[in-house]
Amino acid sequence: MSLGVEGVANPLHQALKNAKPTPGKPNQLEAMLDDGSKVIFRRDIGEHAHPIGKDYSNPVDHYNIEIHAANPARPGKFTPKENVHIVVDENLYPTDIFLKDKTRIINNNNLNIR
Secondary structure: OOOOOOOOHHHHHHHHHHOEEEOOEEEEEEEEOOOOOEEEEEEEOHHHOEEEOOOEEEEEOEEEEEEEEEOOOOOOOEEEEEEEEEEEOOOOOEEEEEOOOOOEEEEOOOOOOO
C-alpha cells in the first residue's frame, strides 16, 4: 500500500504495520517512532463517527492520523503536532482530506483515486 507520495507514504505505512491497539480504545492503534514521537491511527466510522468542526457539524465517517511529539518537559507525555482527517463515503473511499488547521489536501472536487 503506497500512496505514491515520496517520503510520506512509506513511513506512515511502516508505522501502521508496527502499530499496536490502544488499551480501552477499540478503534485506535498507536505506533512509537524512532525519535520518541508517536503516530495514532483512529477509525471514526459508524458508532465512533463524530462532528469535525464547522465543515462537518453532524457525525461523519472518517479516519484520523495524529502525530504527537514527545514532550521533554513532561516525560511520558506528548504534544499534538498534526491531525489529518480523511473523510470517507459509504464505500470507504476518501472524499475529503484536511489538516488540523483546516488546510485542504484534497476534496471531492479534485479527488480521483478510485
